[in-house]
Amino acid sequence: MSQFGDRTTEEILSDTLIRGDAALASTVPILRHLLENDDQSMFTDEIVARVRGMVRHIARQLLFALAEAAGESDPHAFAEHGFERLTGLLARDSALLGHAHTLALEYQLCERLYARIGLDPVLSPFLRTLFAASGTETSPAAMAVVAAQARFCQQQRRMELPLAELPEALFQSALSALHMPAVDLEQQIVTAAQSQLRAAFDERASRCGLLTRLVASQNQTGTPVLEATQAGVSLFISALAHATGQDRGGIVLAICDRQMTRFALSLRAAGLPAAAIETQFACFHPDAVAPYGFEMVDREQAALILSQSAVEIAD
Amino acid sequence: MIDVGTFLARASSDSQDRLIEADEPLAGLQRRCGGELPGVIAVPALLELVRKCRLFRLKSSQAIQAQDGENQIDAWVEVTPKQGESSGCDIVATSWKSQPMKLENLVEYAERKAAIDRQLAELHARLDPAQNILAVEAQALDLADLAARMAQGAGQPWTDFVTIVGSTQRQPMHWRLLDGATLVIDGSDRRWKAGFVPLGVPEPGSAGFELYFVADQPLIRTQSAILQRPDRSKATMVGRDIAPVLRQPIARIVANAETIRTRLAGPLADEYGRYATDISAAGKHLLALVEDLADLEIVEAENFSTAPDRIDLADVARRAAGILSVRAQEKGIAIEAPQDGAHLPAIGEFRRVLQVLLNLVGNAIRYTPEGSTIWLRLAREEGIARVIVADQGPGLTEEQQKKVFEKFERLGRTGDGGTGLGLYISRRLARAMNGDLTVESAPGEGARFILDIPANQVAVTRP
Numbered sequence: 001m002s003q004f005g006d007r008t009t010e011e012i013l014s015d016t017l018i019r020g021d022a023a024l025a026s027t028v029p030i031l032r033h034l035l036e037n038d039d040q041s042m043f044t045d046e047i048v049a050r051v052r053g054m055v056r057h058i059a060r061q062l063l064f065a066l067a068e069a070a071g072e073s074d075p076h077a078f079a080e081h082g083f084e085r086l087t088g089l090l091a092r093d094s095a096l097l098g099h100a101h102t103l104a105l106e107y108q109l110c111e112r113l114y115a116r117i118g119l120d121p122v123l124s125p126f127l128r129t130l131f132a133a134s135g136t137e138t139s140p141a142a143m144a145v146v147a148a149q150a151r152f153c154q155q156q157r158r159m160e161l162p163l164a165e166l167p168e169a170l171f172q173s174a175l176s177a178l179h180m181p182a183v184d185l186e187q188q189i190v191t192a193a194q195s196q197l198r199a200a201f202d203e204r205a206s207r208c209g210l211l212t213r214l215v216a217s218q219n220q221t222g223t224p225v226l227e228a229t230q231a232g233v234s235l236f237i238s239a240l241a242h243a244t245g246q247d248r249g250g251i252v253l254a255i256c257d258r259q260m261t262r263f264a265l266s267l268r269a270a271g272l273p274a275a276a277i278e279t280q281f282a283c284f285h286p287d288a289v290a291p292y293g294f295e296m297v298d299r300e301q302a303a304l305i306l307s308q309s310a311v312e313i314a315d
Numbered sequence: 316m317i318d319v320g321t322f323l324a325r326a327s328s329d330s331q332d333r334l335i336e337a338d339e340p341l342a343g344l345q346r347r348c349g350g351e352l353p354g355v356i357a358v359p360a361l362l363e364l365v366r367k368c369r370l371f372r373l374k375s376s377q378a379i380q381a382q383d384g385e386n387q388i389d390a391w392v393e394v395t396p397k398q399g400e401s402s403g404c405d406i407v408a409t410s411w412k413s414q415p416m417k418l419e420n421l422v423e424y425a426e427r428k429a430a431i432d433r434q435l436a437e438l439h440a441r442l443d444p445a446q447n448i449l450a451v452e453a454q455a456l457d458l459a460d461l462a463a464r465m466a467q468g469a470g471q472p473w474t475d476f477v478t479i480v481g482s483t484q485r486q487p488m489h490w491r492l493l494d495g496a497t498l499v500i501d502g503s504d505r506r507w508k509a510g511f512v513p514l515g516v517p518e519p520g521s522a523g524f525e526l527y528f529v530a531d532q533p534l535i536r537t538q539s540a541i542l543q544r545p546d547r548s549k550a551t552m553v554g555r556d557i558a559p560v561l562r563q564p565i566a567r568i569v570a571n572a573e574t575i576r577t578r579l580a581g582p583l584a585d586e587y588g589r590y591a592t593d594i595s596a597a598g599k600h601l602l603a604l605v606e607d608l609a610d611l612e613i614v615e616a617e618n619f620s621t622a623p624d625r626i627d628l629a630d631v632a633r634r635a636a637g638i639l640s641v642r643a644q645e646k647g648i649a650i651e652a653p654q655d656g657a658h659l660p661a662i663g664e665f666r667r668v669l670q671v672l673l674n675l676v677g678n679a680i681r682y683t684p685e686g687s688t689i690w691l692r693l694a695r696e697e698g699i700a701r702v703i704v705a706d707q708g709p710g711l712t713e714e715q716q717k718k719v720f721e722k723f724e725r726l727g728r729t730g731d732g733g734t735g736l737g738l739y740i741s742r743r744l745a746r747a748m749n750g751d752l753t754v755e756s757a758p759g760e761g762a763r764f765i766l767d768i769p770a771n772q773v774a775v776t777r778p
Contacts, residue, residue, distance in 0.1 A: 147450035
């Protein structure tokens with residue numbers, strides 16, 4: 001009946017204070033980041049808007065699924081109810097936020113390289129050769145990647161992130177957000193909505209899954225997938241992540257955040273020779289030079305340094 | 316650029332923000348913006364300013380911008396409300412500047428067009444330089460079939476799958492000729508326009524195209540819902556329009572009253588605490604009433620129907636008892652729900668049956684004395700699954716039993732949070748499920764409310 005349900009006024013007020021404290025605590029690190037970095041492209045209005053849009057889109061999809069499970073005739077009206085609260089809840093999931101952020105950055109990279117060197121985000125030269133090589137019978141894997149990339153660009157423009165595109169762990173945690181008390185529904189409806197969504201979920205059919213599969217099929221080193229100007233931004237990111245055992249998002253950040261060393265070491269660990277690494281640098285950062293000394297470490301050393309840093313971050 | 320400097324134009328508006336008289340150039344602007352004289356102010360920025368000043372009886376002056384199709388106008392306007400409660404405003408415009416609108420350059424225009432197409436498109440496809448399909452994706456239901464055919468036909472020109480209105484040429488023509496072409500699509504009643512974004516530098520289109528289909532009108536999403544329930548538009552005025560608007564302010568009243576009651580903002584004399592309790596209780600009552608009125612509308616709709624779920628009436632009864640157990644405990648009342656092993660298969664809409672039982676048990680808690688017991692009993696008759704909610708309250712006379720299911724019937728009670736709608740709605744719900752809700756009682760002997768719904772005959776009776 002009442003919107004406050006079983007929560008007391010005291011609880012509501014104290015929750016509000018806790019949220020306020022969290023917001024205050026984060027102002028200084030944000031400010032410090034902005035001051036220390038000349039390159040503000042990680043947090044432009046556009047990037048922030050895209051991240052917000054994606055989180056809201058996820059909330060909307062979840063609520064639509066609930067509406068369907070509850071047999072609501074007007075899912076749009078239903079989704080309004082509890083929407084802000086669910087969005088707020090999802091926005092507190094840092095892994096989800098991070099994922100959305102790296103997607104927005106990846107798209108930004110795609111757009112920039114298209115504008116600068118005409119590198120097609122959907123149909124890269126490498127994919128084009130796959131199409132051409134197979135004649136009329138185009139490779140289904142390449143076909144699927146082109147379709148997925150076309151969808152990705154369209155989704156990014158519309159600031160959307162379909163649930164089906166989430167990595168499995170993030171998908172599960174997004175589903176668990178449905179247990180929030182904002183929507184006054186029977187538990188079994190929530191469970192029904194969740195199992196419906198789970199049944200439709202297939203991580204291998206997601207864009208990242210398709211990219212990885214295509215990369216894995218090109219398993220000899222020195223293939224064009226490790227050349228950004230050939231592979232295209234998205235395939236290149238997947239290839240580098242695959243070759244170095246890193247997370248896609250980590251690679252995106254290493255490229256965008258001008259973590260030159262991480263980027264150079266990743267390329268090294270993927271087995272690229274010095275000249276090729278210089279080329280990749282020039283592609284993403286035409287005004288910067290590759291960091292000093294990376295050519296002196298060999299492939300194994302580079303991989304070792306990277307994995308140690310990953311452990312430290314994880315610790 | 317025409318700069319009129321500190322030009323003075325006077326105008327005046329009435330209580331409905333109609334411009335009743337105006338000097339030039341204000342009068343001309345009003346007409347070029349599509350307005351009349353006298354008529355409602357047609358300059359959006361000016362209308363906003365005048366409305367604000369009239370409503371708040373506040374003198375205000377600010378810069379406004381307007382466009383009349385050819386010129387961009389920047390003016391400084393002073394608005395003064397006229398004397399008298401329900402009158403309009405005096406408007407004085409000074410520093411009137413008018414300059415031709417900047418023409419957008421072609422690049423900006425193309426970008427904006429691409430952005431709009433991409434946003435509105437319900438089908439987008441990626442084409443190679445020869446306009447053959449590489450990938451396709453559609454969002455709209457009436458395009459699902461087309462998208463499937465186009466995906467099947469990857470490698471063929473997109474023009475093979477649609478009809479281009481007014482063109483008998485061999486397709487595909489140059490993309491510039493097809494950009495903006497009107498399309499007819501099998502399976503869709505809407506008219507479509509093709510939009511192209513050429514890719515590749517330096518020659519646009521050398522790397523292929525993005526192709527967008529934009530419809531002349533949106534697909535009415537709730538069409539099926541509206542068709543199913545034709546009377547909902549007027550019937551759910553409370554539920555859809557009023558209840559959402561009322562809930563929030565009432566909830567705020569309750570929250571603030573609770574804040575006062577719990578003395579969060581500081582110590583308070585006891586009687587004020589009691590007033591706050593009253594405010595809070597009244598607010599909660601209002602909320603309940605809003606919910607009930609919304610329900611009332613739904614159950615009174617002509618073709619209201621319920622879903623024939625297969626439910627276990629015993630389970631629903633246990634849930635109802637569980638949900639209200641805390642409220643019962645507060646009054647020291649015990650609820651005796653059906654045993655865990657008991658089952659009673661029935662046909663009815665789960666949440667509606669639960670709603671009825673919550674209402675019955677809630678009433679029982681409200682009217683039965685502290686320390687007493689409420690029973691939920693199951694029974695099975697020929698084709699009927701029955702649950703009985705019995706209390707040890709004061710009971711009802713014959714006359715009261717006749718009236719108790721009537722709309723807004725409170726049996727003379729006040730101040731207990733009831734709305735007089737619960738039993739009325741509950742009976743409507745029971746009857747909509749091909750069942751019934753009745754009462755048996757005598758003064759001093761408590762009341763037995765009996766909910767009957769069709770039994771699920773097919774279900775195997777479990778041990």
